[in-house]
Structures are given as structure tokens and as C-alpha cells.
Amino acid sequence: MIAIGYGDGYPRNAENGTPILVNGVKYPLSGRVSMDMISIDIGNEKTINVGDEAILWGENLPLETIADYAKTVPYELLCGVTGRVEKRFSRVKNEFNNRS
DSSP states (O other): OBSOOTTTTOOTTOOTTOEEEETTEEEEBOSOOOSSOBOBOOTTOOSOOTTOOEESSBTTBOHHHHHHHTTSOHHHHHHHOOTTSOOOOOOOOOGGGGOO
16 A cells, blocks of 8 residues: 555546556556555565655656556646645756756
């Protein structure tokens, strides 16, 4: 179980199989998204521990992928994230960051 749900802005209509990264490995969403919790199918994995970081979208898990599983657009996912969620931003290097 991962302590996030539609009350935090994770898409309520995300389908079974929506990928979630835990310790750099993709696991499928299993079941329905509830208000405060989601479940993933870890199979027989024994290296996942309470407190391990779960990445819902970000590096190695594009927002567009999650939007496809939720039958929406990336913009709607970002706008739906609530104030209950800790946000981390990283700077993306591109041609615009290299201005003199």
C-alpha cells in the first residue's frame, strides 16, 4: 500500500496496471484508487520495505504515461495535485537554461 490517493490528486480513474516506481522498479497499480491509498502488485518481491520511496511520475516514469493510463492529459494531472502533497522540483537542462 502507498499512502496517496485521489484526495491528494492521484487520478481516481487510473487503470489497473498503471506503473509506479519503487526502488527504481516498475510495479503495476492493483485495484481502485481510494481517497488516501493505492495498492501495487509486488508479486514475490522481498526487497521492498516500509518507507521506501514510491515515484508516481517523474524521472524514468513520464507524466504522459500516467495520463494515458488515466485517460486524461498531463496538465490535468499536475493541476489536480493538492496541498497535502510534498512537491519536489528539479531543474531540467535545455537550451533555454544556457542563456548568457
